Amino acid sequence: MIAVDWGTSQLRAYRIDDTGAVTAQRRAAEGATACRGRHAEVLRACIGDWDDGLVMLCGMVGSRNGWREVPYVDCPAGVDELAAALQPCDTPELPGRRLWCVPGMADRSGAGDAMRGEETQVLALLERLGRGRHVVCLPGTHSKWVEADDGRIVSIATAMTGEVFDLLRRHGTLAELVPAGAGRTGTDTGSAETEVFDRGLHDSAADGGLLHHLFGARAHVLFDSLPAERLSDYLSGLLIGHEVRSLLPMSVRTGGMTAHLIGNAALLDAYARALAASGIATQRHSERLAADGLSLLARHRDLS
Amino acid sequence: MIAVDWGTSQLRAYRIDDTGAVTAQRRAAEGATACRGRHAEVLRACIGDWDDGLVMLCGMVGSRNGWREVPYVDCPAGVDELAAALQPCDTPELPGRRLWCVPGMADRSGAGDAMRGEETQVLALLERLGRGRHVVCLPGTHSKWVEADDGRIVSIATAMTGEVFDLLRRHGTLAELVPAGAGRTGTDTGSAETEVFDRGLHDSAADGGLLHHLFGARAHVLFDSLPAERLSDYLSGLLIGHEVRSLLPMSVRTGGMTAHLIGNAALLDAYARALAASGIATQRHSERLAADGLSLLARHRDLS
Numbered sequence: 001m002i003a004v005d006w007g008t009s010q011l012r013a014y015r016i017d018d019t020g021a022v023t024a025q026r027r028a029a030e031g032a033t034a035c036r037g038r039h040a041e042v043l044r045a046c047i048g049d050w051d052d053g054l055v056m057l058c059g060m061v062g063s064r065n066g067w068r069e070v071p072y073v074d075c076p077a078g079v080d081e082l083a084a085a086l087q088p089c090d091t092p093e094l095p096g097r098r099l100w101c102v103p104g105m106a107d108r109s110g111a112g113d114a115m116r117g118e119e120t121q122v123l124a125l126l127e128r129l130g131r132g133r134h135v136v137c138l139p140g141t142h143s144k145w146v147e148a149d150d151g152r153i154v155s156i157a158t159a160m161t162g163e164v165f166d167l168l169r170r171h172g173t174l175a176e177l178v179p180a181g182a183g184r185t186g187t188d189t190g191s192a193e194t195e196v197f198d199r200g201l202h203d204s205a206a207d208g209g210l211l212h213h214l215f216g217a218r219a220h221v222l223f224d225s226l227p228a229e230r231l232s233d234y235l236s237g238l239l240i241g242h243e244v245r246s247l248l249p250m251s252v253r254t255g256g257m258t259a260h261l262i263g264n265a266a267l268l269d270a271y272a273r274a275l276a277a278s279g280i281a282t283q284r285h286s287e288r289l290a291a292d293g294l295s296l297l298a299r300h301r302d303l304s
Numbered sequence: 305m306i307a308v309d310w311g312t313s314q315l316r317a318y319r320i321d322d323t324g325a326v327t328a329q330r331r332a333a334e335g336a337t338a339c340r341g342r343h344a345e346v347l348r349a350c351i352g353d354w355d356d357g358l359v360m361l362c363g364m365v366g367s368r369n370g371w372r373e374v375p376y377v378d379c380p381a382g383v384d385e386l387a388a389a390l391q392p393c394d395t396p397e398l399p400g401r402r403l404w405c406v407p408g409m410a411d412r413s414g415a416g417d418a419m420r421g422e423e424t425q426v427l428a429l430l431e432r433l434g435r436g437r438h439v440v441c442l443p444g445t446h447s448k449w450v451e452a453d454d455g456r457i458v459s460i461a462t463a464m465t466g467e468v469f470d471l472l473r474r475h476g477t478l479a480e481l482v483p484a485g486a487g488r489t490g491t492d493t494g495s496a497e498t499e500v501f502d503r504g505l506h507d508s509a510a511d512g513g514l515l516h517h518l519f520g521a522r523a524h525v526l527f528d529s530l531p532a533e534r535l536s537d538y539l540s541g542l543l544i545g546h547e548v549r550s551l552l553p554m555s556v557r558t559g560g561m562t563a564h565l566i567g568n569a570a571l572l573d574a575y576a577r578a579l580a581a582s583g584i585a586t587q588r589h590s591e592r593l594a595a596d597g598l599s600l601l602a603r604h605r606d607l608s
Contacts (some may be wrong), residue, residue, distance in 0.1 A: 032563045061402070106527070108527075109533070110510060110512075110520070110522070111507060111510075111517070111520030111521075111523050111524055112523040112524065112526070112527045112529070113519065113520070113523055114523060114527075115525060135377060142477075142519060157512060157516055158516065158519040158523075159512075159513070159515035159516045159519060160477075160515050160516075160518045160519050160522075161515050163476050163477060164515060164518070166476075167392075167471045167472070167475055167476050168471070168474070170466050171471055171474070171475055172470075172471050173446075173464075203415060206414060206415070207464070207550070208414075208461060208463075208550055208551060209514070209546055209547070209549070209550025209551065210513070210514045210515070210546070210550075211463035211464050211465050211468060211546060211547050211550065212461055212462065212463045212547075212550060212551060213544065214468070215417065215446060215462040215463060215464045216415030216416070216417070218415070218464075219415050219416040219417055219418060219462075220415055220416065221418070222368075222418060223410070223412075223416045223418075225416070239515065242513055242514070242515060243513070243515050243516075245513070246511070246512055246513025246514075246515065246516060247512060247516060249514065251530075
């Protein structure tokens with residue numbers, strides 16, 4: 001079978017053999033919400049020479065602005081509910097392929113929350129971790145905090161951390177302070193970067209709130225206590241510190257639980273550092289869990 | 305004398321007679337940090353036909369990126385310290401004029417904080433209010449919260465509320481949700497706007513932090529519980545709610561003090577509403593206090 005994790009910024013395709021092992025992997029820089037009207041064409045260009053019939057899709061490809069809208073499945077839900085809600089998406093443009101798309105998940109408590117793609121990674125992780133209570137953080141443009149209990153996802157909370165970081169680095173008075181070509185994030189491995197990232201983390205715990213702390217970043221540069229070319233590292237620590245402090249579930253904070261992190265290595269370094277500063281142990285997992293999750297859902301629905 | 309409040313986005317000039325009354329007033333849309341090398345020219349175009357010798361300046365015109373950098377005066381300080389630190393800025397480009405620029409003020413506690421221009425408005429207000437403890441909020445792109453004791457400014461805290469609001473309305477995933485031409489802020493007087501602004505205020509008190517609440521705004525639209533054209537009003541309530549909750553000094557919260565607001569009418573409506581929701585009484589004052597503050601400083605230094 002072929003597993004396709006198709007998010008906002010890129011498409012990742014995995015070829016999976018009968019034992020569930022990934023035998024090949026490809027990427028395309030075409031986001032699911034940016035290639036309207038060309039989804040079949042983009043998919044054919046990426047996997048056209050893989051002759052497997054079954055193609056499992058997850059991610060923003062199933063959103064209102066993606067290819068086919070697949071309604072959300074509400075929390076709490078696990079592999080049973082998600083497998084039952086898989087939606088067939090066959091199209092004459094891709095003859096001989098059986099296409100199935102995974103629904104996103106919604107949490108209707110509070111203001112409401114949702115995710116598309118992350119649920120598939122989390123399901124694969126839960127299969128490995130076994131029963132019990134688990135907390136998973138998937139850092140990114142929109143960081144997801146997911147709580148699970150006995151294999152079912154029970155809550156979702158999203159923070160716009162990565163997006164706010166990008167907005168501040170690209171527009172407005174903080175962006176104007178940063179010299180062109182200065183370091184990008186707090187995830188570089190140099191000691192100066194790490195030191196400034198930690199300072200941002202530390203300052204995020206002070207009184208006054210995020211909107212005040214952002215001006216504090218400006219004041220640091222104005223008063224020459226922070227080199228302007230390190231402002232991004234400081235902001236990264238400040239924002240991730242705010243996110244972790246606000247969204248880390250109480251069960252992890254007080255119960256000595258491990259927080260599971262899924263994402264790219266550089267970003268996980270930063271989050272593991274922020275969590276360690278709060279005394280929380282972490283375990284890291286690759287985004288390739290999406291392939292395992294799609295394979296799991298296909299088996300559960302007897303598609304493969 | 306002539307009083308000039310020259311900030312980041314505009315210049316406001318007041319002609320003041322010997323009794324301290326404003327007899328004429330002009331504006332120019334030339335910000336102090338945007339007209340480098342042309343300050344004398346812009347000033348002459350605005351006040352050239354007013355033949356007073358003394359020209360008092362305050363605001364970003366005295367910043368590193370303004371006309372002449374005037375070093376900050378540190379907190380605590382009042383009219384004595386600020387009058388003593390006035391800096392002569394005469395230039396051959398404006399013959400016959402005696403130019404004096406008011407320093408900004410810095411608060412070196414914590415990450416540090418600073419203001420330029422607001423100190424002059426606050427001094428004029430303190431002159432009216434008399435001795436005792438007072439709290440002043442000056443909402444804007446960078447909102448200032450100032451505490452004063454017996455005529456001296458003792459602390460400054462800034463929130464980047466207006467700037468973050470603008471960034472979110474103009475760039476990124478929230479901006480994409482707003483239809484072109486939709487209502488701008490939560491300060492409109494219509495009841496639908498006010499209702500949505502209040503909902504943002506209310507939601508700002510929930511758990512999860514600002515970065516999570518911003519995604520909540522998106523979720524509200526996604527789940528059809530908020531019309532996309534009202535998203536700006538919701539964001540305005542959410543951000544102002546966060547600012548007020550984080551920066552409102554404990555003395556006001558618990559001591560039944562009045563919070564004094566200085567700024568334009570629409571913005572003050574929104575802040576008064578947010579403070580009222582926290583049970584805080586407010587009193588509103590016009591930005592024209594800058595003219596009174598400049599006049600006060602000139603008299604104190606025996607310049608007029």
